[in-house]
Amino acid sequence: MSDILAKTEQIVKKGKALGADDVIAKTVFGRYRQTRFSNNQIDISIAWNDYATDVFLTWKNRVVATLIRNFQKVDESVKNLFNLAKVSKENPQYGGIAKGKFHYQKSKADRALENLENPAKYVFEAVEAARKEAGPDTNAGGILFTKFEDVYLVSSEGPMGEDSRSAIEFSMRAFSQKEASGHGVECSSTIKGFDATRAGRKAGEIAKQAKNPKAGMEGRYDVVFDPLFAGALLDMWGSMTSAYNVMVQLSIFVNKLGQKVASDIVTIRDTPAAYSMANRVFDDEGVPARENVLISKGVLKTYLHNTSTAKIFKTETTGNAGLVAPTHWNIEMDAGDMSRDEMFHGVKHGLYLTNTWYTRFQNYATGDFSTIPRDGIFLIENGEIKQSWKEIRLSDNALKMLSNVVGISKQRQHIHWWGVEGQPSLAPYILMKDVQITRPK
Amino acid sequence: MDKELVDFALNYAVGKKVEYAEVRAHSEDDEGLVMKNGVLDAYSKAVDSGFCVRILAEGGIGFASTNKWTKEEARTIVNIAYKYARMAKRRDKIVFAEEKSAQANWKVPEKKKTKDVSPQTRIETVMEVDKALTSLGINIAARMFGFGTSLTEKYFVNSEGSVISSSLPRVGAYGFITVVENGKPEQASKSFGYAGGWEALEEWNIAEQMIHEAKVLQRVIKEGKAVKPGKMDLVCGPEVTGIATHESCGHPMEADRILGREMSQAGKSFIYPNGPFWLGTKIGSPAVTIVDDPTVPNSYGYYKYDDEGIRAEPRYLYKNGVINEFLHNRETAAKMGTRSNGASRAVSYDREAIVRMANTFVQPGDFNEEEIFEDVKQGIYMRSFMEWNIDDVRFNQRYVGREAYCIEKGELTDPIARPVIETSTQIFWSAVDAVSKKVEYDSGSCGKGDPMQGIPVYMGGPLIRLREVYVK
Numbered sequence: 001m002s003d004i005l006a007k008t009e010q011i012v013k014k015g016k017a018l019g020a021d022d023v024i025a026k027t028v029f030g031r032y033r034q035t036r037f038s039n040n041q042i043d044i045s046i047a048w049n050d051y052a053t054d055v056f057l058t059w060k061n062r063v064v065a066t067l068i069r070n071f072q073k074v075d076e077s078v079k080n081l082f083n084l085a086k087v088s089k090e091n092p093q094y095g096g097i098a099k100g101k102f103h104y105q106k107s108k109a110d111r112a113l114e115n116l117e118n119p120a121k122y123v124f125e126a127v128e129a130a131r132k133e134a135g136p137d138t139n140a141g142g143i144l145f146t147k148f149e150d151v152y153l154v155s156s157e158g159p160m161g162e163d164s165r166s167a168i169e170f171s172m173r174a175f176s177q178k179e180a181s182g183h184g185v186e187c188s189s190t191i192k193g194f195d196a197t198r199a200g201r202k203a204g205e206i207a208k209q210a211k212n213p214k215a216g217m218e219g220r221y222d223v224v225f226d227p228l229f230a231g232a233l234l235d236m237w238g239s240m241t242s243a244y245n246v247m248v249q250l251s252i253f254v255n256k257l258g259q260k261v262a263s264d265i266v267t268i269r270d271t272p273a274a275y276s277m278a279n280r281v282f283d284d285e286g287v288p289a290r291e292n293v294l295i296s297k298g299v300l301k302t303y304l305h306n307t308s309t310a311k312i313f314k315t316e317t318t319g320n321a322g323l324v325a326p327t328h329w330n331i332e333m334d335a336g337d338m339s340r341d342e343m344f345h346g347v348k349h350g351l352y353l354t355n356t357w358y359t360r361f362q363n364y365a366t367g368d369f370s371t372i373p374r375d376g377i378f379l380i381e382n383g384e385i386k387q388s389w390k391e392i393r394l395s396d397n398a399l400k401m402l403s404n405v406v407g408i409s410k411q412r413q414h415i416h417w418w419g420v421e422g423q424p425s426l427a428p429y430i431l432m433k434d435v436q437i438t439r440p441k
Numbered sequence: 442m443d444k445e446l447v448d449f450a451l452n453y454a455v456g457k458k459v460e461y462a463e464v465r466a467h468s469e470d471d472e473g474l475v476m477k478n479g480v481l482d483a484y485s486k487a488v489d490s491g492f493c494v495r496i497l498a499e500g501g502i503g504f505a506s507t508n509k510w511t512k513e514e515a516r517t518i519v520n521i522a523y524k525y526a527r528m529a530k531r532r533d534k535i536v537f538a539e540e541k542s543a544q545a546n547w548k549v550p551e552k553k554k555t556k557d558v559s560p561q562t563r564i565e566t567v568m569e570v571d572k573a574l575t576s577l578g579i580n581i582a583a584r585m586f587g588f589g590t591s592l593t594e595k596y597f598v599n600s601e602g603s604v605i606s607s608s609l610p611r612v613g614a615y616g617f618i619t620v621v622e623n624g625k626p627e628q629a630s631k632s633f634g635y636a637g638g639w640e641a642l643e644e645w646n647i648a649e650q651m652i653h654e655a656k657v658l659q660r661v662i663k664e665g666k667a668v669k670p671g672k673m674d675l676v677c678g679p680e681v682t683g684i685a686t687h688e689s690c691g692h693p694m695e696a697d698r699i700l701g702r703e704m705s706q707a708g709k710s711f712i713y714p715n716g717p718f719w720l721g722t723k724i725g726s727p728a729v730t731i732v733d734d735p736t737v738p739n740s741y742g743y744y745k746y747d748d749e750g751i752r753a754e755p756r757y758l759y760k761n762g763v764i765n766e767f768l769h770n771r772e773t774a775a776k777m778g779t780r781s782n783g784a785s786r787a788v789s790y791d792r793e794a795i796v797r798m799a800n801t802f803v804q805p806g807d808f809n810e811e812e813i814f815e816d817v818k819q820g821i822y823m824r825s826f827m828e829w830n831i832d833d834v835r836f837n838q839r840y841v842g843r844e845a846y847c848i849e850k851g852e853l854t855d856p857i858a859r860p861v862i863e864t865s866t867q868i869f870w871s872a873v874d875a876v877s878k879k880v881e882y883d884s885g886s887c888g889k890g891d892p893m894q895g896i897p898v899y900m901g902g903p904l905i906r907l908r909e910v911y912v913k
Contacts, residue, residue, distance in 0.1 A: 441863065
């Protein structure tokens with residue numbers, strides 16, 4: 001047993017010795033690095049080292065939590081936490097935590113991401129790739145981010161394990177003109193195969209096509225969503241499968257288990273797979289993290305659970321704890337049978353939307369929301385990009401959109417960037433019919 | 442907080458070939474709870490503290506942070522920050538605007554100290570709100586509340602001699618409800634924020650405000666009429682005025698956006714060098730003056746010195762309808778040949794300070810509230826909103842009403858369901874012809890930065906009247 005795992009176990013033992021019922025301690029030693037750039041130059045490079053233990057403790061169904069930054073003060077911190085539990089209020093919906101010993105897969109984290117040598121090199125190469133596509137006056141900005149976490153988890157109910165989690169993300173927005181931009185991302189859990197210039201090229205390519213945009217027109221359109229846009233939609237739908245969000249009606253999926261919620265061609269999974277930036281081998285209760293099919297051929301199959309929410313819904317945990325709220329890790333939409341070109345050729349009068357941001361709901365339960373397309377917005381006529389647009393908004397319904405999916409590409413991309421407010425995804429191109437577009441007046 | 446270690450880190454940094462160095466220690470003592478549908482999910486209490494170093498060397502900036510309070514770790518992060526600064530190899534060397542150094546020790550007093558308030562009292566406070574809602578006789582199908590207090594303590598030193606200590610207590614709350622009537626759900630959320638102590642609770646009366654929201658939602662479902670789309674007069678309540686102020690004035694006036702530093706995340710601004718809008722350009726009617734003021738007493742966005750050690754002051758962003766003053770930190774101020782106006786903020790020790798708003802609001806006018814309405818023949822009063830967003834240059838925006846009424850011949854009549862204004866910044870602010878006397882604020886967490894830094898702010902203003910805008 002490693003020294004840190006032993007210290008983490010001491011926290012759990014201390015809590016139990018005081019009389020706690022359930023105790024989980026999770027220690028994370030994180031090394032995070034980021035290089036930010038704009039106007040083709042590096043603005044700042046950042047390193048943050050983080051050492052922390054999250055402690056979750058219950059006593060007579062009173063649930064309390066704290067964060068310990070200093071192992072020297074463990075005894076005092078756990079005692080204070082236990083005393084807090086004694087004066088807190090019972091949670092009658094608390095259903096305990098996972099019991100037993102589990103076998104975990106071996107982490108495939110990439111030690112090269114612990115301290116990436118010369119991150120500036122990736123930035124400069126990607127900027128050049130964008131300029132090659134969109135011209136020497138191209139103006140680019142973005143980030144290169146790396147993460148390496150050593151994670152140690154001990155539960156009083158048996159689970160105990162170590163994990164390492166690594167990630168690298170490159171995100172670039174390139175401007176060919178003031179109002180013409182493109183965005184590309186490259187995301188992975190390992191440096192192997194990672195190519196920042198791929199994101200640079202894509203950003204540059206879209207920025208070039210997006211030149212001289214015209215004000216868009218309101219209406220209902222068939223829309224091809226780029227994987228970058230689709231990633232934001234998958235994160236939105238994925239977060240709504242958390243049982244917690246269902247219980248507080250921050251979800252379109254309330255009372256819809258077993259029902260048709262999407263078109264037949266839609267299958268959506270949550271998986272903390274090794275390729276994903278959100279890779280992990282166990283959840284926050286120590287349950288092996290696994291793949292869960294959320295929507296199968298259009299039918300809602302499950303919500304995402306921890307042990308407590310699973311008891312409320314009379315089912316089993318899906319390995320998605322979050323100790324208070326279950327969370328999705330990485331949403332995949334199953335690949336379809338169309339090529340990107342076939343998808344475009346099928347559109348007589350529609351739009352190609354490459355990216356979005358600022359998604360806000362009028363009503364999470366009904367799914368009424370709007371979001372603002374940004375970067376390349378293109379009018380498609382008879383399968384060809386005819387015009388670059390600007391100043392439109394997608395104002396529609398999240399549930400209806402799932403039912404309006406009419407095409408999914410074979411090609412998929414691992415997506416995450418600042419504008420995706422939650423978790424990463426494996427996103428295809430999506431063809432959707434009858435999408436409502438509005439514009440300012 | 443080990444101030445000697447912070448001083449050690451600064452001394453170690455200035456021993457290198459740096460143009461500038463600063464060390465900021467930041468401790469956050471948080472206590473909070475989450476409650477859903479009448480059940481206390483969890484109660485948490487934790488102190489998070491650490492320190493960061495920011496170095497300017499060879500015209501580049503490096504930043505590193507840690508929460509390990511040792512000399513060895515201090516040396517490590519200084520070395521990383523120094524290495525990172527030199528790695529930038531910028532063509533345009535970064536410089537900071539010259540500013541006087543400051544020595545200060547400031548704190549926000551608490552009339553009733555939050556540390557003296559027991560967990561039981563805190564839990565009971567939120568339970569009472571929940572009970573008040575469930576006893577209304579309205580079908581509130583889902584209820585979620587977050588409630589917390591924090592004490593933020595900072596110690597800032599830089600290579601120019603600034604030494605600033607601060608202590609800032611805050612109280613924050615959040616409520617989200619779903620009302621179902623005839624099988625139809627409508628939702629409302631409400632945020633509360635205050636710099637100071639437990640006295641915040643007396644000012645807010647959360648239960649009363651959430652009861653109002655529940656009744657409004659029920660009435661909108663039962664009686665809400667659709668808008669007949671077209672041009673009409675629109676009166677915005679302080680909540681709607683506030684969000685428009687924040688989104689379409691505060692954000693586009695952030696100098697780092699204007700210079701492109703946020704281009705790949707929160708975006709740029711419709712204001713840019715040699716563009717159609719700049720300092721001195723008309724953007725609204727003469728009735729519109731918008732201020733960002735960190736010094737509003739007990740405001741959620743209150744601070745006395747920013748995170749670069751610059752004294753806070755009110756910033757007049759739009760003045761009488763004209764673009765007047767950007768929000769600056771020392772880096773952007775140097776690039777634009779001016780001085781910092783103290784807008785540099787960070788949410789924690791492991792985040793760089795960037796240009797932020799504090800409390801942004803429309804200055805009061807000289808109309809009574811009755812006068813605002815009495816001159817409207819046909820229009821909409823949008824008192825609050827639920828859905829909103831704006832494009833990444835802060836020009837194309839949309840606000841969808843939560844509580845709204847028809848105005849007919851100066852009188853409020855039927856509730857209106859989900860009226861939408863979707864328009865441009867210029868059209869919105871140019872349409873304002875009347876501003877009432879009383880400013881009210883709403884609190885929020887403003888999102889910006891990568892990684893995201895949600896920072897406490899106020900947004901607000903009085904009633905404002907817009908003439909002949911398109912509402913649908």
